[in-house]
Amino acid sequence: MSPRFRSRPVLLMLTGAAAAAVVVASCGRSTSTATTGAATDAASKVYVAPGQYDEFYAFVSGGFSGNLPVYALPSGRLLRDIPVFSQYPEKGWGYSEQTKAMLNTSYGFVPWDDAHHPELSQTDGVPDGRWVFVNANNTPRVARIDLTNMETMEILEVPNAAGNHSSPFVTMNTEYAVAGTRFSVPIPNADVSISEYKDKFSGTLTFIKVDKATGRMSIAFQLLMPGFDYDLAHAGKGPSHGWAFFTSYNSEQASTLLEKNASQNDKDFIAAVNWKRAEECVAQGKATDLPSRYAHNVVGEGHIARTEFGTSVKLITPAQCEGVVYFLPTPKSPHGVDVDPSGEFISAGGKLASVIPVHSFAKMTAAIEAKTFENTVSGVPVLKYDAILSCEVKEPGLGPLHTEFDDKGNGYTSMFISSEVVKWRVSDCTVLDRIPTYYSLGHIMIPGGDSRKPWGKYLLAMNKITKDRYLPTGPELNQAAQLIDISGDKMKLLLDFPTVGEPHYAQGLLASVIKDKQVRNYPLAENADPFATKSEKEAKVVRKGNRVDIHMTQIRSHFMPDNIEGIQVGDSVYFHVTNLEQDWDVPHGFAVLGNRNAELLVMPGQTRTLTWVPERVGVHPFYCTDFCSALHQEMQGYIRVSPKGSAPAIAYNTSK
Ligand code: RUQ
Ligand code: CUA
Numbered sequence: 001m002s003p004r005f006r007s008r009p010v011l012l013m014l015t016g017a018a019a020a021a022v023v024v025a026s027c028g029r030s031t032s033t034a035t036t037g038a039a040t041d042a043a044s045k046v047y048v049a050p051g052q053y054d055e056f057y058a059f060v061s062g063g064f065s066g067n068l069p070v071y072a073l074p075s076g077r078l079l080r081d082i083p084v085f086s087q088y089p090e091k092g093w094g095y096s097e098q099t100k101a102m103l104n105t106s107y108g109f110v111p112w113d114d115a116h117h118p119e120l121s122q123t124d125g126v127p128d129g130r131w132v133f134v135n136a137n138n139t140p141r142v143a144r145i146d147l148t149n150m151e152t153m154e155i156l157e158v159p160n161a162a163g164n165h166s167s168p169f170v171t172m173n174t175e176y177a178v179a180g181t182r183f184s185v186p187i188p189n190a191d192v193s194i195s196e197y198k199d200k201f202s203g204t205l206t207f208i209k210v211d212k213a214t215g216r217m218s219i220a221f222q223l224l225m226p227g228f229d230y231d232l233a234h235a236g237k238g239p240s241h242g243w244a245f246f247t248s249y250n251s252e253q254a255s256t257l258l259e260k261n262a263s264q265n266d267k268d269f270i271a272a273v274n275w276k277r278a279e280e281c282v283a284q285g286k287a288t289d290l291p292s293r294y295a296h297n298v299v300g301e302g303h304i305a306r307t308e309f310g311t312s313v314k315l316i317t318p319a320q321c322e323g324v325v326y327f328l329p330t331p332k333s334p335h336g337v338d339v340d341p342s343g344e345f346i347s348a349g350g351k352l353a354s355v356i357p358v359h360s361f362a363k364m365t366a367a368i369e370a371k372t373f374e375n376t377v378s379g380v381p382v383l384k385y386d387a388i389l390s391c392e393v394k395e396p397g398l399g400p401l402h403t404e405f406d407d408k409g410n411g412y413t414s415m416f417i418s419s420e421v422v423k424w425r426v427s428d429c430t431v432l433d434r435i436p437t438y439y440s441l442g443h444i445m446i447p448g449g450d451s452r453k454p455w456g457k458y459l460l461a462m463n464k465i466t467k468d469r470y471l472p473t474g475p476e477l478n479q480a481a482q483l484i485d486i487s488g489d490k491m492k493l494l495l496d497f498p499t500v501g502e503p504h505y506a507q508g509l510l511a512s513v514i515k516d517k518q519v520r521n522y523p524l525a526e527n528a529d530p531f532a533t534k535s536e537k538e539a540k541v542v543r544k545g546n547r548v549d550i551h552m553t554q555i556r557s558h559f560m561p562d563n564i565e566g567i568q569v570g571d572s573v574y575f576h577v578t579n580l581e582q583d584w585d586v587p588h589g590f591a592v593l594g595n596r597n598a599e600l601l602v603m604p605g606q607t608r609t610l611t612w613v614p615e616r617v618g619v620h621p622f623y624c625t626d627f628c629s630a631l632h633q634e635m636q637g638y639i640r641v642s643p644k645g646s647a648p649a650i651a652y653n654t655s656k
Contacts, residue, residue, distance in 0.1 A: 037436060039492035045485060046495045048075040053515070056447050056508045058460060059118040059132050060481065063502025066113045068134055068145065073447070073458055073508060074483055076497035084143045084152045085113030085136045089598035093152075096600055097574070097609035098529070101305040105139050105157050106293045114138045116165060116504040117232075121174040121215070125237040125343075125452030129513035131215050133168040133177050140164030142177055142208060144215055149519040153299045156217045159292035159313060160187050160204045166233040168208070172241045172452075176220065176275065179206040180230035180246045184253075187224065188290065197255035201227035204315075205246055207275055216298065221282050221314040222290070223273060223325065226378035227253050229262070230271070232336045232402075237452055238343030240361040242276040245346055249333040251377070262333065263352060267385065269327035269377075270337055270348055272364065281321035287314035302528035303606055318379050326368060327382040328359055336402035336443075340411065340426050341452045345390055347411060347426075349400035356393035356400050356413055357385075358429055364388045391429035396422045401442060402505075404449030406456030406486055412449075414441040414461065421461060421484065423491060435491040437482055440464040446486065447508030455510055459484040459491070462503040469496055479503055520584035522605030529607035531576035536560040536655035543650050548573045550652075554588040554602060555580040556629040559622070562637030566650035569614055569643060575600070575622075578607040589625025592639065599625050614641040 039045070048054050054072030057079075062069050066086030070079045087094035087103065094103045094111055103109055113136035120127040132145045140158035145151065158164050158179045166180030184201040186192045192200050203225040208217050228248035236243035251268040254261030281287065294310045318325050328346075331353040339346050346359040366372075367387040374382040399417030406412070410432065413422050419441055423433040443462050447455040466480040478498040485492040524534055533539050533551040539560040542549045548571050553560045559577075567573060577590050581604040590600040592612055600608040614620065624635035642648065 037438065037493045039485065039494060042492070042494040046074040046076065046483060048072070048077070053511060055511060056455070056458070057511050057514065058445065058447070058506055058508040059120070060460070060462070060499060060506040061115045061118050061134060061504045062500050063116065063479070063504055064114050065501030066115050066136070067501070068115060068118060068132070069500045070150065071481075071497075072511075073460065074494065076481070076483060076495050078500070080150060081500055082145055082150050082152065084134060084145065085115055085141065085155070087111040087598075090601070092598050092600040092608060092610070095598035095610070097611060098302075098304045098607075101307045102152060102155055102297045102299070104295045104297055104307040105141065106159065106295055106309070107139060110139050113141065117167060117169070118505060118507045119168050119170050119177065120507045120509060121210070122170055122451060123173055125172045127448055127451055127507070127509045127513065129509060129517070132507060133170065135164050135167035135179065137163055137165050137182070140179065140181070142168040142179055142217065144217060146215070147514045148517050151299070154215070154217060155295075155297045156208060156219070157294040157296065158206050158208075158219070159294040159310070160189075160222060160290065160315075161206065166230045166246050169233045169235055169244070170210070171235040171244065171275070172237045174210045174212075176207045176235075176244075177210055177217065178233050178235065178244050178246075179208060180204070180233055182229050182231060184227035184229065188292070194255050197227060198253045201253075201255070203228055203230050203248075205230060205271065205273060207278065219294075219310065219313050221278055221287055221316055223278060224315055224317045225271065225325070226380065228268070231334070234337050234339045234450060236339055236343055236361065237341075240339060240343040240346070242274060243361075244273045244275055245337045245339065246271040246273065247330065247334040247337045247348055249335075265332070267329040267331050268333055269382070270330045270334065270346070270359070271380070272326045272328055274324055277324045278316060278321060281316050281324060282314055286320045287316045289313070290315040302530065302532070303522070304529060325380055326364075327377060327380050328364065328388055329374065329382060329385040330357055331355065338403040338405070338411075338450060340405050341407065341454060343452070345426050347403045347413070349402055349413060351399055351401065351416070353400065354395070356396050356403070356424070356429070358390045358392065358426065359388045360390035363390065393422075393424045393429040393431060396424065396431060397434065402444055404444050404446040404459065405454055406446060406449070407454045408456060412444060412446065412459055412486065414444045416440055416442065416464075421459065421491060423486070433489065433491055435484060435493060437461045437463055438469050438496070439467060443503070443505045445506035445508055447510065455508075457485070457487050459486045460506055460508070462499070462506065464502070466498070470498060521582050522603060524580060524582060524605040527578065527605055527607060529576075529578075531574075531609060532607045533576065533578045535580070539654065541566070541650050541652045546571050548650070550575050552577050553580050554578070554590070554624065554635075556586070557624070557631035557635040559624075559635065559637045560655050561652035564638070564652045565640040566647050567614060567639055567641050568645070568647035569617060569641060571614060573612045573614065575610045575612065576607055577602050577610070579604050581605070586628055587626050588628055588635070590622065591625050592622040593620040601626060617641055617643050
């Protein structure tokens with residue numbers, strides 16, 4: 001008798017969910033809380049009823065998607081995916097004429113990147129809901145996203161860097177966003193043998209000034225550092241305001257097989273940078289101007305992105321600016337570095353370390369004062385480990401990576417190898433609790449958890465591997481986040497949800513900080529795009545040589561004009577499409593047959609331009625791609641393409 005058949009009598013006696021549970025169990029898989037890890041009251045804690053708002057926004061990096069998805073917590077609902085470093089055909093990002101410039105770099109147009117760390121702007125050490133920054137790890141860049149329209153408004157390339165990983169963590173009042181190079185390279189980069197790594201490769205730590213009023217970024221200075229790998233960062237706050245901390249690995253300065261060769265030293269370093277001291281040195285003329293070409297892309301007048309190129313940066317060295325940087329010895333190939341809400345404690349996650357060291361800022365400054373140095377490395381004083389240590393979290397688990405903090409004096413550290421979150425008391429490093437995650441945990445995020453005022457209710461764990469947690473989807477399974485309740489003494493798992501790309505770091509804040517300042521449309525009267533068409537009467541088609549400009553409008557549910565003739569093969573056709581709507585949530589789309597490009601998605605009151613070079617004779621329909629009204633399907637038109645040299649005169653319909 002088959003097991004399934006045998007279980008039938010049992011089934012007959014059970015109903016609903018209980019019966020389903022037995023069936024699942026008989027297939028060798030149980031959905032009981034014992035194996036999923038979820039708390040028994042999890043459902044009620046994450047349930048946000050239809051029509052209700054969540055309590056938090058979470059900005060979770062899209063990793064190798066290059067973009068920045070926005071989720072709601074506690075439900076885990078995906079609200080939006082903000083295009084940043086990668087072309088995004090759904091929104092025409094990097095395809096429309098107005099947005100292409102955002103992806104310019106000194107290497108040319110770079111349509112993809114790897115976005116790791118979102119970081120909210122802060123005022124007085126608290127997320128202020130103005131901007132979120134995020135780094136590009138591959139071709140070094142930092143982006144600024146406006147939190148009123150959730151659009152990327154600026155992207156600044158970081159020159160003299162490679163692998164912008166320790167970025168873009170901000171100082172307490174967003175004076176700076178930092179950017180440290182993960183890969184050391186010859187600076188300036190040049191044709192150098194890799195075997196000369198030790199002598200000729202260096203790192204840079206970049207301080208990007210953020211304008212208080214506008215958020216506009218500019219490179220203030222770069223600090224030239226020994227050729228280590230600068231991995232993560234966090235700025236000081238409160239007493240440690242004025243300092244920024246960067247972890248490094250590969251203090252061995254190996255250039256091959258780093259997994260072994262960069263794991264030799266017992267301790268690597270946290271670089272503690274006194275940026276106020278750096279400002280003094282720059283003001284005293286101790287910096288040199290290093291010629292450097294880098295792109296700076298800003299959305300300005302008319303919502304149009306424009307690129308300017310920087311030509312040099314101010315470079316300071318530890319030798320020219322005494323007291324600008326100290327090394328804090330830290331076991332062993334540290335990854336994350338995190339500063340607690342008080343600003344006094346600095347913890348690091350040594351991937352290969354058996355403890356989590358917690359440095360004391362007060363002890364650090366005392367040791368600097370007393371010159372309690374171990375030695376100097378490449379001219380940088382190394383402080384004595386015992387002189388700066390507050391305490392060590394002993395036997396925390398395996399592979400500590402990142403720490404976030406709650407508002408009750410506790411730290412929470414992700415353990416990659418042992419796949420768990422460990423909760424410990426910051427004041428004395430006592431382990432208080434631990435909870436498994438599924439699986440291979442990277443970053444964790446508590447809303448406000450790297451600020452002075454954490455909202456210590458939830459912790460989001462971002463896992464690298466999700467094997468067996470979801471229905472399988474071929475060879476690749478999406479990464480996943482898990483929501484953990486940290487409001488009580490014991491952590492409780494509440495929810496799993498898959499993510500877009502690979503979530504590295506995330507940032508969260510109380511929804512009420514930004515929810516009511518969301519832009520609902522762009523005032524048409526203020527549309528400053530030179531090709532804006534502000535009423536149907538102004539719609540027109542203009543030929544100049546082989547360039548044709550189509551000044552077109554959209555409103556529910558038609559285009560003006562919607563019939564165009566007189567175009568010929570090989571023309572450069574510019575569809576300048578203005579959405580005349582002034583309501584919330586009424587974008588119109590635009591797409592034309594055979595265009596080797598993407599669509600446009602035009603926000604109310606905005607103008608976007610799509611370029612098209614017709615290659616075939618014939619009549620080409622175009623249509624609205626975003627279902628906008630009952631007559632959305634009627635929102636369509638035709639453009640006739642004639643053979644080169646034989647097109648009739650330009651003709652189009654007009655509004656009467
Ligand atoms: S990383 S899993 Cu921030 Cu790119 Cu640590
Ligand atoms: Cu406009 Cu659909």
